[in-house]
Amino acid sequence: MLHFSRWKTLLIWLVALAAIIIAAPNLLGEAQRSSLPGWLRNSRVTLGLDLQGGSHIVLKVERSDIVKDRLEEAVAKVRNALRGAGIRYTGLTGNGQTVTVRVTDLAETQKAVDLLKPLIMAGEQSEPGISLQQGAEGQLSLQISDAGIAADIASARGRSLDVVGRRLAQSGYDHFLLRPDGDDRIVVQVLGSVDAERVKNILNQRAKLSFHLLDESMSGQEALSGRWPATSEVLYSLDDPPVPYLVDRIAFVTGSNMVNVEPVVDPQTQDTSIAYRLDAEGTQRLAQATTQNIGKHLAIVFDDQVMSAPVIDAAITDGEGRISANFSEDGVRDLAVMLRAGALPATLTSVEERSVSPSFGADSIFSGLVAGLVAVVLVAALMIALYRILGVIAVVSLVFNLIFIVAALSLAGATLTLPGIAGIVLIVGMAVDANVLIYERIREEQRASPSFEQAVGRGFSRAFATIIDANATIFIAAIILLFLGSESIRGFAVTLAVGIATTVITAFTLTRSIVAAWLKARHPRHLPKSVLAHLFEHANVRFMGIRRYVFTASAVISLIAMAAFATVGLQLGIDFTGGSLIEVTAKQGSADIADLRLRLDDLNLGEVSVEPTGGRSNARIRIASQGGGENAEQSAATLVRGELEADYDFRRVEVVGPAISGELTMMATLGVAAALSAILIYIWIRFEWQFAVGAIIATLHDVIIMLGLFVLTGIEFNLTSIAAMLTIVGYSLNDTVVVYDRMRENLQRYRKMPLPILIDASINQTLSRTVLTAATTLLALLALYLFGGDVIRSFSFAMLFGVALGTFSSIYIAAPVLIVFRLRQEGPDEEESNKTDAGVRSGTVV
Incomplete structure (x- = not known):
């Protein structure tokens, strides 16, 4: 027998009515939803990126940056510890994940070991990231373990989340989502009309700014030809072609000292620059450095490149100044965003991009x-x-x-x-x-x-x-x-x-x-x-x-x-092989497939296929994996964008690096x-x-x-x-x-x-x-x-x-x-x- 009591029937239809009420806001516009109760107004399905447009970007913490920073930190600690104790040493170098040094006086070897032990101790427990080994003839080595690097990467990923969020918010993007992925990745989704190249440019760079003095004991070119002091390093300028500079390693002001950063464009010359104001500590350090080094050159370093090297004409005591930036108006604006949001602990490399207009x-x-x-x-x-x-x-x-x-x-x-x-x-x-x-x-x-x-x-x-x-x-x-x-x-x-x-x-x-x-x-x-x-x-x-x-x-x-x-074999897509898939729409007329092939062949990107899709004005471009790591895939897509953006709109872009594939x-x-x-x-x-x-x-x-x-x-x-x-x-x-x-x-x-x-x-x-x-x-x-x-x-x-x-x-x-x-x-x-x-x-x- 098929029998339903009245209360069961009533309950079923009440549930059906509730489902109608809950689903209804999905059919209403924003203005109509605003008049609904809060619990109902927010009860709707979120459209995915492929339906409302936007960019899905996966960023990976660059391991090499973490290793480099950890190595430099360890070298500096060893140098300061041994110098502070008056222990003579030679051959202090860092290579890979190992710091080596040789104590000149063998009688002081044990003293040096005792002195360096606190570098690898956390309270009474050994720090899992570093081990100290003693060799013959006063040879000491500190080994940074993979576990220690992995811990640093996870920590950098967490700090990067905050910086990425600030950069996106200050760039004018209101609708974005961030979430960690694994130990070393961040998934970014920016919804709506998005310039994916700009987003990646803002998020990829560390934006590590610091003020140094130029080492004027020799020119940068002379340093490359010979041997420069251990307290200095050779860095290149942002010019094309780049110019080498010998820069003192010690930074007396960093981006963390900046409390206000604004882009400035000269209305007459259209020259771009960054106006900054320092905190009290930064102001004091800059005043001291410029007072003592009038007539010398100041080196303003951005991500290990010399952005500007002005002569110190007078002491800067008010903590304010300008940094000349040979960027476009949009570029200097994005630079200001990055400086305000703070530096990333490591470079974030784009390993996957899926963008839809x-x-x-x-x-x-x-x-x-x-x-x-x-x-x-x-x-x-x-x-x-x-x-x-x-x-x-x-x-x-x-x-x-x-x-x-x-x-x-x-x-x-x-x-x-x-x-x-x-x-x-x-x-x-x-x-x-x-x-x-x-x-x-x-x-x-x-x-x-x-x-x-x-x-x-x-x-x-x-x-x-x-x-x-x-x-x-x-x-x-x-x-x-x-x-x-x-x-x-x-x-x-x-x-x-x-x-x-x-x-x-x-x-x-x-x-x-x-x-x-x-x-x-x-x-x-x-x-x-x-x-x-x-x-x-x-x-x-x-x-x-x-x-x-x-x-x-x-x-x-x-x-x-x-x-x-x-x-x-199967014709594997970029999900499994890596590479790029780009769909374009001609801004005027039909997509010229033959012309697209010729233009893309000139970019020397390897295997590239072009085929019509979804109408005469549309074309689909497939670029095979470049085989040069994550950055190579992104560079290929950037080249295609630069070549075609004047004549075509980009409907869909997918870039998958080898790690993701x-x-x-x-x-x-x-x-x-x-x-x-x-x-x-x-x-x-x-x-x-x-x-x-x-x-x-x-x-x-x-x-x-x-x-x-x-x-x-x-x-x-x-x-x-x-x-x-x-x-x-x-x-x-x-x-x-x-x-x-x-x-x-x-x-x-x-x-x-x-x-x-x-x-x-x-x-x-x-x-x-x-x-x-x-x-x-x-x-x-x-x-x-x-x-x-x-x-x-x-x-x-x-x-x-x-x-x-x-x-x-x-x-x-x-x-x-x-x-x-x-x-x-x-x-x-x-x-x-x-x-x-x-x-x-x-x-x-x-």
């Missing part, structure tokens, strides 16, 4: 909405044609399911990305799967139940376990996708996981309550009749009769796919392995071992042929491809689980039926569900492929092929394997009856 994001939103609307219309039309009034109920449940998804994402403050929209469109096709399972189960129960109402109740009850098992596989795949390391893929995983959860809940609450109300109001005696719904009612296909031929054909295709994979490759490999393992363990637990083996073989079959598809078509294989493959694996096993679940029922019901006949009967009994679910999912994916936009077209194509492949493998791969592994032992008579009486026996079951 706001217009490109708006196009993606429009494409996603169109694809979703078309998918809903197509799926709704099919369900109504199949089930009439029950189809209408399924469509109503589908609409509320979408509302529940948006409400859940809004409450969680989740970020909606373009792949996330694709996930919602996919849910449109998959959500009705639960309804199809329930309705088809009702159709079967109707034959054995005394009343239609009882058949409906049994249909809902007996479909529950199957729906849970079927959706669990996709849910597991979605959870694994959350850890693949890409913001956009996480967006897809979140919407897919939330959609699966709301689908199951909606089917057994909202759909069930509406069906119960329909039964109470109309008192129907059978399911609404439809020609389409009866297409598979008397299906009696001999699937297992041709299993050997299908197995052979599938094995041959799989071998060909593996051979193609091993010889030709290597990690993404590892994460993708581990993600696929983890997803397959988790799903197959679940099936092993829920079914007999033969079922798990069948699922494993069917899954490997799907993965191998999907890889063959990517090789054959030359479609770029990237992180979205991994997402497509894992989703397909989940979907394929979804269908396989439904067939397996029916086989398990029939194994208990028909204990003497030969296994091939039982498998045929089980497949025929679930054939309507298999075909109809595939049809609704394919309709949604077709809408996504046609209207979802060029960015996810390869994803949609792979999913289209994969759904068809998964449907095939659940019938012709997963099921026949059970015969091979003898799920049920058969005697000679049963084997013979398998050949002669299959049709009769199968007909009695159906």
Whole structure:
């Protein structure tokens, strides 16, 4: 019996109403939302960077800077300690992570050791970062350990977060997000219309400013030709070509002494400079240094380069002055921002950039909405044609399911990305799967139940376990996708996981309550009749009769796919190889592909491909990995920007360095392995071992042929491809689980039926569900492929092929394997009856 009490029905509809209220702010403008209560005003989905535009930049703390600073600090401490104690020494040098020094008087060696011990002690405990070793003939060495450097890097990462935040805020960017990533990285997201090159320039530089005196005992060129004093160092100017200067190592004023920094542009000469004011300590030091060194040169050093070297004409006692800067007006303004925000403890190198223009994001939103609307219309039309009034109920449940998804994402403050929209469109096709399972189960129960109402109740009850098992596989795949390391893929995983959860809940609450109300109001005696719904009612296909031929054909295709994979290989995207992908739009007219190729070839960037995309005015540029480290990839993208910015707008820029690409490759490999393992363990637990083996073989079959598809078509294989493959694996096993679940029922019901006949009967009994679910999912994916936009077209194509492949493998791969592994032992008579009486026996079951 299907019965819902009034309070349960009321509770379900109150939850539905609450979901509508929570989701509604997503449809309102900023002005309309301002009039809502605070808790509701902030309850909305955040659009991802690929939908509203902006830049996603991953910055890495430069290890070499940390090592250099730590080494210089250790050398200075050793020098000061030995000089202070009057211990003579020679050969004080720092190399790599080791400081070496030789005590001249061997009798003072132990005294020097005792003196240097406090440098490596923290209280009574040895500092883990430095170890002291004593060699022969007064030789001492201090070794800075990797653990010590790693600790310094983590500390520098934490301090850099604050500096980066101040720099972005002072640069006029209101909407930005910062978060640490690992021990040495910072993820920066700046939303809206962003000049990515300017952002990177502001964030990459240490902006370490200091005032020194020039060592005028010799010129910089003479110092390079000979040997300069240990208290000085050779630095180069910012000029082109750079000029060498011999600069005293001791800085008497640093950027930390500056309390006010402002950019200044002379209105007459357009010369740029930085006006500064020092704190009391800095003022005193500058006054003392300039008073004692009138007529000498002051060296103003910025990031180990001499920015200016003016003559000290008079003492500077008021702590104020100007630094001439041979920069543009924007450049001197950014320099002032960096100085005000403070110096970074180390250089931050850009290892990944993904930038999208706001217009490109708006196009993606429009494409996603169109694809979703078309998918809903197509799926709704099919369900109504199949089930009439029950189809209408399924469509109503589908609409509320979408509302529940948006409400859940809004409450969680989740970020909606373009792949996330694709996930919602996919849910449109998959959500009705639960309804199809329930309705088809009702159709079967109707034959054995005394009343239609009882058949409906049994249909809902007996479909529950199957729906849970079927959706669990996709849910597991979605959870694994959350850890693949890409913001956009996480967006897809979140919407897919939330959609699966709301689908199951909606089917057994909202759909069930509406069906119960329909039964109470109309008192129907059978399911609404439809020609389409009866297409598979008397299906009696001999699937297992041709299993050997299908197995052979599938094995041959799989071998060909593996051979193609091993010889030709995949066309890997920049996610896995590193490099740059840039989409441009001509400011006037069409994009000239030939001209673009010629202009980019002149930049000597190695392998560069240019192809049209998404209209005559658009082009996509791929630049292979430069092979010169992280900075080489950024430099290549900067060169392309500089070459094309006069004639083209940049719609999308992705730059992936070797460190990120290597990690993404590892994460993708581990993600696929983890997803397959988790799903197959679940099936092993829920079914007999033969079922798990069948699922494993069917899954490997799907993965191998999907890889063959990517090789054959030359479609770029990237992180979205991994997402497509894992989703397909989940979907394929979804269908396989439904067939397996029916086989398990029939194994208990028909204990003497030969296994091939039982498998045929089980497949025929679930054939309507298999075909109809595939049809609704394919309709949604077709809408996504046609209207979802060029960015996810390869994803949609792979999913289209994969759904068809998964449907095939659940019938012709997963099921026949059970015969091979003898799920049920058969005697000679049963084997013979398998050949002669299959049709009769199968007909009695159906």
